[in-house]
Amino acid sequence: MLCCDVRGGVRRWLTLVSGMVECLCFSGAVFGWASLVVVLKSGGYFSSLCVNGTGLNGTAANGTQELDCSGQDQQLSLVFTIAAFVNNFLTLSNGFLFDHFGTTVSRLFGISLYTTGALFVAFSSPALSVLLYPALSCIAIGGIMLLITNMQVGNLFGSQRSTIITLYNGAFDSSSALFLVIKLMYESGVSLMVSFGSLAACSVIHLVRTFLLLPGGHIPYPLPPSYTYGVTCRKSEVFSPVTVDEAPPVLAKSFWKCVFSRLFMFQLLWLSVMQLRHYLFIGTLNPTLQRLAKEDPSLVSQYTNAFAITQLCGVLFAPWNGLIMDRQKSRPRAAGETESESDLRAAVLSLALTALLSVLFSVSASVPLLPLQYLTFILQVLSRSFLYGGNAAFISIAFPSVHFGKLYGLIMALSAVISLLQYPCTILIKVWLGGDPFWVNVALIVLCLTAFIHPVSVRLHCRKLASQRC
Secondary structure, eight states: OHHHHHHHHHHHHHHHHHHHHHIIIIITGGGGHHHHHHHHHHTTTTGGGOEEOOSGGGBOTTSSBOEEOHHHHHHHHHHHHHHHHHHHHTHHHHHHHHHHHHHHHHHHHHHHHHHHHHHHHHTOOGGGGGGHHHHHHHHHHHHHHHHHHHHGGGGGGGGGHHHHHHHHHHHHHHGGGHHHHHHHHHHTTOOHHHHHHHHHHTHHHHHHHHHHSSOSSOOOSSOOTTOOOSSOSOGGGOOOHHHHHTSOOTTSOOHHHHHTSHHHHHHHHHHHHHHHHHHHHHHTHHHHHHHHTTTOHHHHHHHHHHHHHHHTTHHHHHHHHHHHHHHHHTSOOOTTOOHHHHHHHHHHHHHHHHHHHHHHHHHHHHSOOTTTHHHHHHHHHHHHHHHHHHHHHHHHHHSOGGGHHHHHHHHHHHHHHHHTTHHHHHHIIIIISTTOOHHHHHHHHHHHHGGGHHHHHHHHHHHHHHHHHO
């Protein structure tokens, strides 16, 4: 008995640590796009879209030929826009797949897509630049599936559940630094084929973890005392999480009642406006740095590296959001207050703080000073790590766990539709505003202010529940 308990405890910690490494090194790589763009432009991807400039006699002031590569920038921006869109929109189908078929099937699907996307990049070339479209989309979808199947690990640790969920989301954010590593390797002479071929080969690690350190179905919450998973020494006591997840309590809200609730609607608004701000920033970072650095390639590379390095801090920042929620939750409950009400009350501070960080990030990004971008990078990763970790944690505490995959997928899908506005915003900046995004940034600041509606609404909802107990 003691031997099995010890092994079970070790297995849980191995699951936790290996899941964090998996999310940190692979899951959110697509959001390191700014680093990969430098490599792709250097390699000549979509370079056929660069045309002669309109300077005097077709030359620049120093007598060299001037190229207008705005067409190349737009195509590369579109690659990221589509990848970011499918990353969120297809999370809906990923959520349904996870809820109905469990962990193993979902991960096999995600791993196969991730491997396919990595191989597409490995075998791409300037002549086959179009392969970037399916490649980045496959990497995005496969990466988010790795995250979805890992977030349930928080159920193994009870009172630290929110902290672990936000930790994994922070690792997801930090994994965008993977493309910085590929950029540095490329500058050292390592080709994209070798880098992305190696990335595809790492899928063997994902497969081993799928079968040895994760359940075939789901990890239930609350966790039954005798719950075991993976390779165990007591076959007779293996618990079936799928059975629990597919048999929700009679009093649990239906899926559609959750969807049409005020909590879900305002959570969607909260997520969407801030996500749009982040996607537009990432998608236009390279041309923005080029404008502020006056086309100095060494400065652009320096700031791009700085941005990618700050992304590593996501795994350090995100858990603080979960700690805030768990600490708020640990306060003594009022008479008659349920655990669900306590969870909602604990989320208010987190929601408001995330909105504040997003506004500060938007203000900093709006100031056209190159040195200030270091501060912008820090605020961006801090805001983003709070945003996605807080979103996942809120969905897990505000609604029945049986609907987590579907609700998480739906909210990401709907927010993805809104995030498509980033592309027309990019065109507006390039065509109508002469490359200066100032007025678009001002509009986004105003839009981010609407995110404060959600924490106010949750606070009022908690007060209403409290008054009903009196």
